[in-house]
Each structure stands twice: as structure tokens, then as C-alpha cells.
Amino acid sequence: MSKIISVIQYGLGPIGCAVALHIIEREGLELVGAVDIDPKKVGRDVGEVIGLNKQIGFSVAEKIISALKPNNADVALHTTSSYFSLFKDQIIEILEHGLDIVSTSEELTFPWLSHAAEASEIDAAAKKAGKTVLGTGINPGFLMDSLPLNLTAICQRVDHIEVTRMINASTRRGPFQAKIGSGITVEQFNKKISSGQMGHIGLSESISMVFDTLGKKLEKYESDVQPVVADQTIKTDFFEVQPGRVKGLKQTARGYSEKGEFMSLQFIAALGLEDDLDTVRIKGKPDLEVKLKGTHGDIATVAILVNAVRNVQKANPGLVTMRDLPIVTCR
Amino acid sequence: MSKIISVIQYGLGPIGCAVALHIIEREGLELVGAVDIDPKKVGRDVGEVIGLNKQIGFSVAEKIISALKPNNADVALHTTSSYFSLFKDQIIEILEHGLDIVSTSEELTFPWLSHAAEASEIDAAAKKAGKTVLGTGINPGFLMDSLPLNLTAICQRVDHIEVTRMINASTRRGPFQAKIGSGITVEQFNKKISSGQMGHIGLSESISMVFDTLGKKLEKYESDVQPVVADQTIKTDFFEVQPGRVKGLKQTARGYSEKGEFMSLQFIAALGLEDDLDTVRIKGKPDLEVKLKGTHGDIATVAILVNAVRNVQKANPGLVTMRDLPIVTCR
Numbered sequence: 210m211s212k213i214i215s216v217i218q219y220g221l222g223p224i225g226c227a228v229a230l231h232i233i234e235r236e237g238l239e240l241v242g243a244v245d246i247d248p249k250k251v252g253r254d255v256g257e258v259i260g261l262n263k264q265i266g267f268s269v270a271e272k273i274i275s276a277l278k279p280n281n282a283d284v285a286l287h288t289t290s291s292y293f294s295l296f297k298d299q300i301i302e303i304l305e306h307g308l309d310i311v312s313t314s315e316e317l318t319f320p321w322l323s324h325a326a327e328a329s330e331i332d333a334a335a336k337k338a339g340k341t342v343l344g345t346g347i348n349p350g351f352l353m354d355s356l357p358l359n360l361t362a363i364c365q366r367v368d369h370i371e372v373t374r375m376i377n378a379s380t381r382r383g384p385f386q387a388k389i390g391s392g393i394t395v396e397q398f399n400k401k402i403s404s405g406q407m408g409h410i411g412l413s414e415s416i417s418m419v420f421d422t423l424g425k426k427l428e429k430y431e432s433d434v435q436p437v438v439a440d441q442t443i444k445t446d447f448f449e450v451q452p453g454r455v456k457g458l459k460q461t462a463r464g465y466s467e468k469g470e471f472m473s474l475q476f477i478a479a480l481g482l483e484d485d486l487d488t489v490r491i492k493g494k495p496d497l498e499v500k501l502k503g504t505h506g507d508i509a510t511v512a513i514l515v516n517a518v519r520n521v522q523k524a525n526p527g528l529v530t531m532r533d534l535p536i537v538t539c540r
Numbered sequence: 541m542s543k544i545i546s547v548i549q550y551g552l553g554p555i556g557c558a559v560a561l562h563i564i565e566r567e568g569l570e571l572v573g574a575v576d577i578d579p580k581k582v583g584r585d586v587g588e589v590i591g592l593n594k595q596i597g598f599s600v601a602e603k604i605i606s607a608l609k610p611n612n613a614d615v616a617l618h619t620t621s622s623y624f625s626l627f628k629d630q631i632i633e634i635l636e637h638g639l640d641i642v643s644t645s646e647e648l649t650f651p652w653l654s655h656a657a658e659a660s661e662i663d664a665a666a667k668k669a670g671k672t673v674l675g676t677g678i679n680p681g682f683l684m685d686s687l688p689l690n691l692t693a694i695c696q697r698v699d700h701i702e703v704t705r706m707i708n709a710s711t712r713r714g715p716f717q718a719k720i721g722s723g724i725t726v727e728q729f730n731k732k733i734s735s736g737q738m739g740h741i742g743l744s745e746s747i748s749m750v751f752d753t754l755g756k757k758l759e760k761y762e763s764d765v766q767p768v769v770a771d772q773t774i775k776t777d778f779f780e781v782q783p784g785r786v787k788g789l790k791q792t793a794r795g796y797s798e799k800g801e802f803m804s805l806q807f808i809a810a811l812g813l814e815d816d817l818d819t820v821r822i823k824g825k826p827d828l829e830v831k832l833k834g835t836h837g838d839i840a841t842v843a844i845l846v847n848a849v850r851n852v853q854k855a856n857p858g859l860v861t862m863r864d865l866p867i868v869t870c871r
Contacts, residue, residue, distance in 0.1 A: 494843075495834045
């Protein structure tokens, strides 16, 4: 048997709590501490905060240094912010305490094009610490980047990649339904979009990873978010959306090489859609069409984060991305 | 620009010729030599033998040492036999001449369970030479092993994996149609199966790779091949199959852990099927269903072989498998 890997959960929002619960049920991993800045969580027993229905014997720490006492740890699973401006110092601090890091921070999944300076800083800190940092998730991290890249393995030529993700938000958490604009007006929606308060993060990271890995220069990047408007009343456990109100969002992104459009992504999350469906279409030699059913966002994000722990433990020090590592598996 | 990788094509059967043609059209790779033992090919211009419709300026060598004069090379693409008993000495010899190797040899794709001694011997020779050896292909190598493994990245728990590959052989080469028994009687089919002259190689390698990677012990392995019998006359460019005669094969394999069946593979190749379709079904948390259209066996095999060249050039010395490398892409 390989040694038990001890894990700190850093961030106890909904995903962080789900990650912590999953670490507890996974063989080979042990949850040894948890960090969150929320005063309502700090000091309380971690089992209670994450919804374990029993005490776990240690409490939520406000700082990583406190979480590491009395036990040291191998890896931090980091689930706080999407943005470098908010998470960078956290990553550096965790590295200074000598932990590998697997993070859900979207901007970290492929920062080499749009955040090269910050990426280099984290890479240097990781190398200095002899530790590895990975940003991953279902999207970005898998469905729209590393999986399509893996599918190109069986192509002699790739002319275009299209990925469409359709999420029926009716089956998801209330906060997710809120996040996609359920129940607000189109005017409110557009205001939130223009102020940067809404929209899925990560499409540009996925396009950057694919372009860079396939050796293409990203000459132009376009993105757009539109509301999906209800044409009849839709009820979920959390919302009742009247006709004319927003029931979700449709986000698109396109990446162009010097030869024209090479990649297009569509992210559609709305109430009352049919089943979730993800489609990857590759034009080239051969043409490929791959349809995925069942890729539940929250379950999958927790899974890939925890599954990546072994890869990060074995990887060379530095900031790595999903395209740098051997395939992540549910071992 | 990264340096041009010079390639020897070792084996000039139908796949080897297709690989050589593809190397010639790929940026970043250069075909510098070719090897085959067929006296009808040795000494003839490689361009002519592979169907390039023009001379290439060097001829087919019978031995790797001759192919390496006057140019040295970086990598050999090896497409000869499926079986260790036939290819092992070839691999060792190529390593002794200091080349990395990407091979289509099915038994090489994951030899650690059923051919551990031979695998260790090749691994040692590769490490001694400071070179890397990889066995890959569409199947084994991708569809039934590394791709399903990659899909488990988004699973918190995997209870069962099923992969079905359906190939409409009507659209394939004549030799492929012959290989699956087109036109023979059921009696002839069964005789060929029992004498080991027919059947797809690699299902056990795929199951071994998945079990080993997911940390499961392969307690029992079962396999079976049945004829697919025509119920009406089927015509292709190469065969006319009467009702009652064989039009293809259906091959199954199952791997069991101590908890029961964990993986089942079905490989169906027959004339007159509908479109090719590959399906991966994972039962666990979540349940996943992934359907692939367009994975043409010959095109895909050539592609993954050539696409893997960069990975093998960057890998540590030794015998590696698809689960050990960063994702192979069509760069």
C-alpha cells in the first residue's frame, strides 16, 4: 500500500465542503485540517461545518499555519476565488508552508497567456518550495480543454474544435441557479454582465490551453454572454421564474489563429433544459463527434480535484496544468 | 521552432506505409529511413514502396543499421508484429542503436501483467540506452484503456466500466475485411479461432492497464470470440458474403476484481453495420455515458502513433505506457 496522503481543505464554500466530505470517504487520503476566513466557521468543528453529521475532532482554522498544528500535511485542496488578484497570496502562503496544491481557481488552470507574470511568480515559489501547483476542475480543466486535447490524439489533422456544454440548472444547487440569473429581468442581467458580476469564468483559459498545446498562436479572442429567457413559468425547489424573466445564460467564446476561427465554446446553463449534454466536435482527419452524458458539474469538480492529488504528489515542482500531467484517474 | 525530429519507419505493412506517408506530411517530423524484411521491398525507393507516387531518395533497408546510414535518427515508429515472441528482439536492436520507439505492437501497450519478464527486459534495455519505448494505438492504447481512464478523472467512485466498439468493416481495407472472417463458414471461423489465427489482439492489455492504474487486482479474465453471421447477401468492394456465412466477429473480454466484474469490453467488426460507434459507460458517481463517432481505426492508429512521438522524446527513459505520459495531442 502507498502511504496515506494527508490533506488540508482550504476554503469551505459549497464546493470546499463537498471536497472535504469526499476526502473523508476516499481510501488513501486523510483530512487533517481545514481553513476558512468566515468568522461564522472559524473555530467550529470541521465535521459540523462541512455537514458530516458528526464531530471530526479539529476545528476550522483562519490561517494555514494553525491548520497545520499539530499535524503537518502533504497537499492543500484550494477552493476559494476564481481570480489571481484574490487567490495569489493564498497560493504563495500555502507553498511557503511546504504543501502541494490542487486548486479550483479558474484563472490558475492555464494562466500562461493572460496572467504570465503571476503564473511565473507562483511557478518560482513552487520550485523554491519543491512543491507542485495545479488548477483544475470540470470546466475549465477537463471538458473544454484537456479532454478535447486528449481526443486530438487520434487525429492526423485538426482544423477546428467546438465544445458545447448544456447544463439543466433545475437539478442543481440554489446558489448555482441564482448565479446564472434565474428570475431576474433581462435589464438586470445585462447590468450584472457589464459590471462583471456574472458569467462563467474559464472559457479563455480553456482556449489558451488548447491553442498553446497545439502550437497555435491565439490571434484573437471573442466572448459573449446572453440571457436565456423563460417562455413559460418554470418552478424549481428554489425559484419560480415567470415568462419574460431570465432562466439562465448562454456564454460563447471563440479563439482565432492566423487562419481564422479554430475553437468555439458554448456554455449554456438554464432552468428547465433537457438532460445535461456535452458535445465535442473536431473537424479534421478524421472528423470526430463525442457526446458525454452525466458530467454533473459539482460531483465532477470535487472528483477531479481529489483525483489529481496523486498526480500532483508525483509531479515535478512548479506550476503545472492538466496538459502537463499523466492522465488523472479515479484510483 | 522546436527542432525537427527525424524518424525511421520500421515495418512497411499497410499501417507502416500509412505512417510513413503521414510523417512526410507532418510539420516538425522528417522521414529519414525505412526498414522491412520483405525481399520484394528491400532496396526499392521508400517513396515508391509506401505509395508516395514519387521517389524519396533512399531505399528500404533490411536492417536498422543500414537505414541509419548516412543519417542518424531520433525515433523509430515500429509497426511489425503483435507478439513479444516476434517483436522483442527488434525493439532491443532499435534501442541499441539509440532511438526512442513508438510501436503499434499490441502486447507492448500494457505488458506489465501478462509479459512482466519481457517488459522488464525492454525497460532495462531502454534505460541503458537512455531512450523511451511506448506501445500505443487506437485499441489497445486509447479507446478501451487510456480514454476510459481519463474519463474516470471526473468520477468520485467507479464501480464498472464498459466499452463497446462497433466497426462497420464495409468501409475498411480488404485485408481488414478478410481478417475478421468475411465470407468464410462458421466452421472455418471456429477452427481459425481455436488455432489462434484470428481475433483482435489487445483486449487483455486494455483491461490490464485499467485495473493496474485504478489499483485493482485482476482476479479473473475471460474472453470469447463469436462469428457474426450474414442473414442476407452483403457486397463490398472486396467480398460478396452469402447468407449463413461469416460477415465479421464479436469479441468480448471481462475483467474481475475480488468484488466481481469490473470491466467488460466488446469489439464488434462486421460488414454492413451502421456507422462506427464507440461507447464508454462508467457506473459510479456519477454514471457517465460517452459516445464517439468517427474514430476510424486506420486513420486513428497512424495519428496516435505519430502524435505520441513528441511525448516519447520528452519522457524519461524506460518502457512507458499511455497512462504514464502527459496527454498525447495532435500538435
